Amino acid sequence: xxxxxxxxxxxxxxxxxxxxxxxxxxxxxxxxxxxxxxxxxxxxxxxxxxxxxxxxxxxxxxxxxxxxxxxxxxxxxxxxxxxxxxxxxxxxxxxxxxxxxxxxxxxxxxxxxxxxxxxxxxxxxxxxxxxxxxxxxxxxxxxxxxxxxxxxxxxxxxxxxxxxxxxxxxxxxxxxxxxxxxxxxxxxxxxxxxxxxxxxxxxxxxxxxxxxxxxxxxxxxxxxxxxxxxxxxxxxxxxxxxxxxxxxxxxxxxxxxxxxxxxxxxxxxxxxxxxxxxxxxxxxxxxxxxxxxxxxxxxxxxxxxxxxxxxxxxxxxxxxxxxxxxxxxxxxxxxxxxxxxxxxxxxxxxxxxxxxxxxxxxxxxxxxxxxxxxxxxxxxxxxxxxxxxxxxxxxxxxxxxxxxxxxxxxxxxxxxxxxxxxxxxxxxxxxxxxxxxxxxxxxxxxxxxxxxxxxxxxxxxxxxxxxxxxxxxxx
Amino acid sequence: xxxxxxxxxxxxxxxxxxxxxxxxxxxxxxxxxxxxxxxxxxxxxxxxxxxxxxxxxxxxxxxxxxxxxxxxxxxxxxxxxxxxxxxxxxxxxxxxxxxxxxxxxxxxxxxxxxxxxxxxxxxxxxxxxxxxxxxxxxxxxxxxxxxxxxxxxxxxxxxxxxxxxxxxxxxxxxxxxxxxxxxxxxxxxxxxxxxxxxxxxxxxxxxxxxxxxxxxxxxxxxxxxxxxx
Ligand code: SF4
Numbered sequence: 001x002x003x004x005x006x007x008x009x010x011x012x013x014x015x016x017x018x019x020x021x022x023x024x025x026x027x028x029x030x031x032x033x034x035x036x037x038x039x040x041x042x043x044x045x046x047x048x049x050x051x052x053x054x055x056x057x058x059x060x061x062x063x064x065x066x067x068x069x070x071x072x073x074x075x076x077x078x079x080x081x082x083x084x085x086x087x088x089x090x091x092x093x094x095x096x097x098x099x100x101x102x103x104x105x106x107x108x109x110x111x112x113x114x115x116x117x118x119x120x121x122x123x124x125x126x127x128x129x130x131x132x133x134x135x136x137x138x139x140x141x142x143x144x145x146x147x148x149x150x151x152x153x154x155x156x157x158x159x160x161x162x163x164x165x166x167x168x169x170x171x172x173x174x175x176x177x178x179x180x181x182x183x184x185x186x187x188x189x190x191x192x193x194x195x196x197x198x199x200x201x202x203x204x205x206x207x208x209x210x211x212x213x214x215x216x217x218x219x220x221x222x223x224x225x226x227x228x229x230x231x232x233x234x235x236x237x238x239x240x241x242x243x244x245x246x247x248x249x250x251x252x253x254x255x256x257x258x259x260x261x262x263x264x265x266x267x268x269x270x271x272x273x274x275x276x277x278x279x280x281x282x283x284x285x286x287x288x289x290x291x292x293x294x295x296x297x298x299x300x301x302x303x304x305x306x307x308x309x310x311x312x313x314x315x316x317x318x319x320x321x322x323x324x325x326x327x328x329x330x331x332x333x334x335x336x337x338x339x340x341x342x343x344x345x346x347x348x349x350x351x352x353x354x355x356x357x358x359x360x361x362x363x364x365x366x367x368x369x370x371x372x373x374x375x376x377x378x379x380x381x382x383x384x385x386x387x388x389x390x391x392x393x394x395x396x397x398x399x400x401x402x403x404x405x406x407x408x409x410x411x412x413x414x415x416x417x418x419x420x421x422x423x424x425x426x427x428x429x430x431x432x433x434x435x436x437x438x439x440x441x442x443x444x445x446x447x448x449x450x451x452x453x454x455x456x457x458x459x460x461x462x463x464x465x466x467x468x469x470x471x472x473x474x475x
Numbered sequence: 476x477x478x479x480x481x482x483x484x485x486x487x488x489x490x491x492x493x494x495x496x497x498x499x500x501x502x503x504x505x506x507x508x509x510x511x512x513x514x515x516x517x518x519x520x521x522x523x524x525x526x527x528x529x530x531x532x533x534x535x536x537x538x539x540x541x542x543x544x545x546x547x548x549x550x551x552x553x554x555x556x557x558x559x560x561x562x563x564x565x566x567x568x569x570x571x572x573x574x575x576x577x578x579x580x581x582x583x584x585x586x587x588x589x590x591x592x593x594x595x596x597x598x599x600x601x602x603x604x605x606x607x608x609x610x611x612x613x614x615x616x617x618x619x620x621x622x623x624x625x626x627x628x629x630x631x632x633x634x635x636x637x638x639x640x641x642x643x644x645x646x647x648x649x650x651x652x653x654x655x656x657x658x659x660x661x662x663x664x665x666x667x668x669x670x671x672x673x674x675x676x677x678x679x680x681x682x683x684x685x686x687x688x689x690x691x692x693x694x695x696x697x698x699x700x701x702x703x704x
């Protein structure tokens with residue numbers, strides 16, 4: 001996927017002016033937050049489970065080579081085939097080879113972010129194979145020729161009208177009097193169309209939420225059942241997974257699953273949590289004959305041993321973006337690549353380079369909400385700060401910002417001057433903003449105030465107030 | 476040739492991981508400890524909500540099935556299952572033909588006593604509207620059914636029909652997932668079945684405006700028939 005992350009600022013500006021997107025965001029976001037809060041409140045052990053989740057992932061990452069090898073050996077023992085792919089190119093080729101060998105023409109797919117990252121669909125299409133997204137949200141996104149705007153709710157940015165309009169456009173045989181008054185009508189239309197695709201397919205592609213070393217299994221978690229149809233009906237099942245998905249045992253996966261659905265959709269458990277191990281057994285009446293796992297590095301191993309190693313704990317629950325004020329203001333597409341929100345702001349520079357994604361770590365108010373909801377306790381704000389520092393060191397920050405910061409550093413290193421300057425600024429701003437208490441626009445800071453208001457200071461600097469409070473305390 | 480490429484990819488990835496971790500392959504004593512951990516597969520924290528006596532676990536399971544938009548019926552013994560299935564289908568105005576798992580427990584039930592019912596034993600086909608499946612275990616913690624694939628428990632029965640009926644013995648209800656895993660390990664000699672589905676309620680989607688609709692790609696209705704003995 002071609003990144004538009006370098007244009008984050010322009011993307012964000014457009015997103016703020018997109019009325020449809022703003023409607024969808026304001027409607028959907030509070031629901032995610034409310035559902036998670038209720039699910040968490042109903043499980044007193046949730047906080048303790050977050051520590052456990054973090055520890056399981058840390059233990060696995062510290063021994064990643066061992067667990068991956070064990071997992072791969074167990075896949076082979078169960079009759080499956082592992083394709084080790086260091087790069088995205090390798091993975092695309094591996095998928096294509098399997099599809100071509102199976103003589104596949106249409107390939108249904110379960111929702112998979114790694115597939116988006118690798119650009120599997122484009123690659124298959126280029127070679128005359130038609131990938132069909134079967135997750136409802138992914139399906140409409142594919143019809144609209146878009147990318148997902150959210151890692152678990154790909155069509156987060158769409159409203160009901162958008163669905164109806166797209167179906168009428170794409171399903172050209174629809175009778176004009178067909179009604180789409182209810183969400184149910186939309187669902188039925190998609191279900192009927194996709195059923196035919198499942199039944200006719202030779203190969204099905206899914207992602208994987210976890211790989212299990214103990215058993216050689218891959219695990220998918222869905223609510224619709226599309227992933228299960230994808231991996232059950234066609235003759236060949238391909239699971240795509242990145243290397244950090246492995247966990248040691250069923251018990252380890254279970255503890256993480258207790259966190260995943262609650263953090264993601266606010267369910268206690270997703271409807272279908274399915275463990276696949278090898279292909280069809282001799283007397284089985286159904287299931288794929290071939291089981292392949294394409295396991296991909298694509299930049300992850302380079303994060304090991306760096307301050308970003310902890311990011312590899314991510315279980316892709318989306319809680320961080322659901323609670324992020326920046327995501328809530330601009331939506332997912334503005335981030336310009338596969339992974340939006342706080343997790344994307346940390347991961348994207350690691351995977352496509354800070355020169356491409358330098359703006360993303362700045363897309364933060366540092367409110368800390370993301371870290372406080374992350375089920376595996378990834379310190380997202382400090383990781384974003386690491387990127388900012390690196391970016392600054394590499395002199396990729398625009399010259400104006402750097403010279404302003406240099407000026408600030410000059411003043412800040414001279415206490416008397418600093419106090420004088422901030423006192424003057426606070427007094428001026430306080431006087432100017434005394435009526436509304438906020439500025440919706442500020443000279444020289446137009447970029448900052450476009451998406452948010454700047455609260456007016458109350459006339460004193462921090463130092464002045466601190467001194468006043470100290471004097472009051474001593475009295 | 477393909478073998479060479481595969482081996483190369485494996486070596487490249489493992490080498491990159493070890494470079495990142497700043498070490499070579501794990502020393503044997505450490506690898507041994509990790510293998511022990513895999514064999515012992517230690518449990519972590521199990522939420523207190525399922526640490527209750529068995530009858531209360533059964534009650535909790537049924538309450539959670541309902542919370543997740545499933546339904547249930549209680550029958551005293553296996554002989555009463557066909558009547559319960561017939562009643563359910565009639566109440567929902569559903570056809571009386573269904574695909575049924577070739578499971579010995581199901582096949583031993585007196586289906587002939589209900590001549591209206593037309594079971595077809597086997598996997599599900601695209602045209603089946605109703606299925607009857609046998610559950611290996613069920614987890615009270617979240618109202619979750621464990622359905623491992625086997626010749627007598629085809630996976631398609633869980634997915635293709637619009638209405639899935641699952642027959643579950645009360646003694647197959649456990650408190651937590653961990654207990655279900657241990658039962659599965661014991662029953663299969665430790666080798667994982669091809670497919671293990673953990674099913675919690677009927678299929679659904681919230682992709683349209685984040686609002687829940689039942690019956691996305693899988694069954695729209697999930698009905699549990701709980702056999703008390
Ligand atoms: S960073 Fe944490 S909160 Fe965000 S998607 Fe990953 S696991 Fe979830």
